[in-house]
Amino acid sequence: MTATRAETRELVRLPAEIRRQRVIGAAYLFLAFIVVWFFALGSEGDATFRLGQAVGEIDLTFSASGMAWITATIFAFLAGVHLIRGLGKWTNVVLAVALALFAFAFLAWAADGKSFSLLGMLRTTVAASTPIAFGALSGVMCERVAVINIGIEGMLLTGAFMAAFVGTIYNPWMGILAATVSGGVLGLALAVLAIRYHVDQIIAGVVINIFALGLTSFLTTQVLAGNFDRFNSPGVLTSIAIPFLSDIPILGPVLFNQNVFVYALWLITASMTYGLFRTRWGLRSRAVGEHPKAADTLGINVFRTRYVNVVLGGCIAGFGGAFFTLGAVGVFNQGMSGGRGFIGLAAMIFGRWHPVGALGAALVFGFADSLQVRLSILDSGIPSEFLLMAPYLVTIVVVAGVVGRARPPAADGQPYIKG
Amino acid sequence: MTEEEMVEEPVAADSGDRPTGPLWERIAPSNLDWRSIVLVPMLAVIAALAVGAALIVLTEGVAEVPVAYRALFQGAFVGIGSISETLVAASPLILAGLSVALGFRAGLFNIGAEGQMTIGGTTAVIAGFTFSDLPMLIHLPIAILAGFVGGAIWGGIPGWLRARTGAHEVITTIMLNFIAFRLVDYLLKQPFILREGRFDPISKDVAPSARLPDILDWINPALRLHVGFIMALLVAWAVWWLLFRSTVGFEFRAVGANPDAAAYAGMSVTGSTVLVMAIAGGLGGLAGANESLGILGNVFSGFSSGLGFDAIALALLGRSHPAGVVLAGLLFGALRAGGRTMQVRSEVGIDLIVVIQALIIVFIAAPALVRAIFRVKTGKGTGQLTRGWSA
Numbered sequence: 001m002t003a004t005r006a007e008t009r010e011l012v013r014l015p016a017e018i019r020r021q022r023v024i025g026a027a028y029l030f031l032a033f034i035v036v037w038f039f040a041l042g043s044e045g046d047a048t049f050r051l052g053q054a055v056g057e058i059d060l061t062f063s064a065s066g067m068a069w070i071t072a073t074i075f076a077f078l079a080g081v082h083l084i085r086g087l088g089k090w091t092n093v094v095l096a097v098a099l100a101l102f103a104f105a106f107l108a109w110a111a112d113g114k115s116f117s118l119l120g121m122l123r124t125t126v127a128a129s130t131p132i133a134f135g136a137l138s139g140v141m142c143e144r145v146a147v148i149n150i151g152i153e154g155m156l157l158t159g160a161f162m163a164a165f166v167g168t169i170y171n172p173w174m175g176i177l178a179a180t181v182s183g184g185v186l187g188l189a190l191a192v193l194a195i196r197y198h199v200d201q202i203i204a205g206v207v208i209n210i211f212a213l214g215l216t217s218f219l220t221t222q223v224l225a226g227n228f229d230r231f232n233s234p235g236v237l238t239s240i241a242i243p244f245l246s247d248i249p250i251l252g253p254v255l256f257n258q259n260v261f262v263y264a265l266w267l268i269t270a271s272m273t274y275g276l277f278r279t280r281w282g283l284r285s286r287a288v289g290e291h292p293k294a295a296d297t298l299g300i301n302v303f304r305t306r307y308v309n310v311v312l313g314g315c316i317a318g319f320g321g322a323f324f325t326l327g328a329v330g331v332f333n334q335g336m337s338g339g340r341g342f343i344g345l346a347a348m349i350f351g352r353w354h355p356v357g358a359l360g361a362a363l364v365f366g367f368a369d370s371l372q373v374r375l376s377i378l379d380s381g382i383p384s385e386f387l388l389m390a391p392y393l394v395t396i397v398v399v400a401g402v403v404g405r406a407r408p409p410a411a412d413g414q415p416y417i418k419g
Numbered sequence: 420m421t422e423e424e425m426v427e428e429p430v431a432a433d434s435g436d437r438p439t440g441p442l443w444e445r446i447a448p449s450n451l452d453w454r455s456i457v458l459v460p461m462l463a464v465i466a467a468l469a470v471g472a473a474l475i476v477l478t479e480g481v482a483e484v485p486v487a488y489r490a491l492f493q494g495a496f497v498g499i500g501s502i503s504e505t506l507v508a509a510s511p512l513i514l515a516g517l518s519v520a521l522g523f524r525a526g527l528f529n530i531g532a533e534g535q536m537t538i539g540g541t542t543a544v545i546a547g548f549t550f551s552d553l554p555m556l557i558h559l560p561i562a563i564l565a566g567f568v569g570g571a572i573w574g575g576i577p578g579w580l581r582a583r584t585g586a587h588e589v590i591t592t593i594m595l596n597f598i599a600f601r602l603v604d605y606l607l608k609q610p611f612i613l614r615e616g617r618f619d620p621i622s623k624d625v626a627p628s629a630r631l632p633d634i635l636d637w638i639n640p641a642l643r644l645h646v647g648f649i650m651a652l653l654v655a656w657a658v659w660w661l662l663f664r665s666t667v668g669f670e671f672r673a674v675g676a677n678p679d680a681a682a683y684a685g686m687s688v689t690g691s692t693v694l695v696m697a698i699a700g701g702l703g704g705l706a707g708a709n710e711s712l713g714i715l716g717n718v719f720s721g722f723s724s725g726l727g728f729d730a731i732a733l734a735l736l737g738r739s740h741p742a743g744v745v746l747a748g749l750l751f752g753a754l755r756a757g758g759r760t761m762q763v764r765s766e767v768g769i770d771l772i773v774v775i776q777a778l779i780i781v782f783i784a785a786p787a788l789v790r791a792i793f794r795v796k797t798g799k800g801t802g803q804l805t806r807g808w809s810a
Contacts, residue, residue: 020584023584150589193785196787197784197785197787197788199784199785202528202589203735203780204784206528206530207777207781207784210728210731210732210776210777210780211774211777213728213773214770214771214772214773214774214776214777215474215774217768217770218474218478218768218771218773218774219478220770221768221770222478222479222766222767222768223478338597339593339594339596342593342594343594345590346590383605383608385601385602385605388601389597389598389601392594392595392597392598393598395590395594396580396586396590396591396595399580399586399587399590399591400580400583400584400586400591401584
């Protein structure tokens, strides 16, 4: 009986899927080994995670090596499950939870014998995730109508530049508006190249990135440099605490005492999820992305839908780019987006082209990104260069582990030619 | 089979809108239409320079345009010193451009030339200062080979990931660029590589026996043109031979044009993908070695200075043909060399060159734009070169 059931399961699963599950199983086994070797055997003291805003308010103290042993056991168990039967559609979710667990064990090891502000880490994570999440949402917006947007990086960078430039001349709100508009203009450029001229969408996106990098660098040296006070000192938008909600322990300071960009992120994610899956516009967009010919036959204007969504996607990315200057650093630097747009693309894939998934994935990447900020304080002995690599390494691992399974919109990347 | 995979099959089979035909036919039509080979690139360059002029007018005023462009032209072409500088700048560009072009021919988009350059240039330098008492005939090839191997490993990783897991090379190569920068920053701090008495990240100097020798120093010792330019031309010929005269190259092109058909014909798509990316990475590594063993003699943080990104524009301008890449490399080398002179003699910064290059690709990729601006007949555009996320 059990044999037949196992056989049926074997028949149903595709070879590629079986291989993937085995690879993931092996990866878990590898991680379990790392956790035991480095974290469990490499720490002896207690780690203290501070979850309150003041020292001693809410403290979580536990044995770092105990935490590592528990993590290793769970990983070994997951490895077994993957090697024997796989986890099916839960794979990604479990993977995300397991990565968080790994990160926790890692932090416990790094904070061994010391006290560490987990609250600060979580706040940094949300901040670092914000531009990545805006990039990912921009990607979802474009790819749901089957236009691949590699130009997110350039849109973020242009948004950051315009926010600093216009934000200094007028005020930060005008800066945000200018950033949004400039992102939309680049979105329109991508749309015209991809939809009207059928230019390879990946090339069009790469062109936008090179163009944005060149133009912002050119304008920085020509205009901003030397006129710092007049053109490049917009300042940073302060955090706004939402009454009552921000008083919730732990969650309050992390989620509800942030700047306007973070709130806009929650809002855009929610409205995009509702819009894509509950409104006429969303149904039409998805139809255009899955099967443009069928959509066209039913009277949906494929071109207009694509133009509108890609421009909106550009606006989202431009708005998100303003975070770099107005939400974080307070001044524009050349190439300051540092690949966040591409990480956003990976977040979009990891999040399976769904706004909420994209946001969740962006938080994972944001966590990796915030490691270098926080761990440099702990002085864990890891060279800073390797900490700086973390978000990029995580991106590669995630894209390699997930992309084979995630299914993009069916017509993704293909121009629609009428007739 | 899960629900999602059930859905995938019929939809994928129905995607009849995808432009078909071999990939290289779409990049460079074989009925070598003079319009798409000569006219469009020329008009694209003119249009890009015009937009660049508009940018100068906006930032520095009308009077600066002739000053800047005259300096650009003189710095690129006037006098043997300028020509030497153009060729020096063109050498790594040609090699990196070949790296991207080879990928295009096999349907892969190598955006990682910058990272491959960084790694290859560093491994070449390490080989260059580690062995110190070898004759040049042995030492120089070893150092160049080290650069090739370093780049090949860095390029092979995304190829392997693409072949085994389907991870799109556009994302993985870009991530590997950033990782390469950090890795080299880290390596440069190690006492084994860091120059004695220095704390800023800069490597030891390459032994003279591993430096690419100058070839015009008999005219004037200040002329920096080195053997690297000849190496770039030889490598361009080798890539042409590999692509169009060898069995392996045929497999590359076949896999790029139609992976399913190639697999049906008994070719290994996996092996081909890894090999293409490794060789492309190796070419990127050679570009790095060309810089580090040529004019620099050492490596430092960020020594690749965006050459790997210029290479993308260059490969598109050269229609991914080795001969085209050489010509486009000369043009971009001229822009770089002239750009430096422009930066010195006028108020306009060298970043303008990046904008001009981006605009050139826009016009190359969308000849319809050129057609609309100049009212001339043009050939077809690049069409779809790359595969989407799931292919």
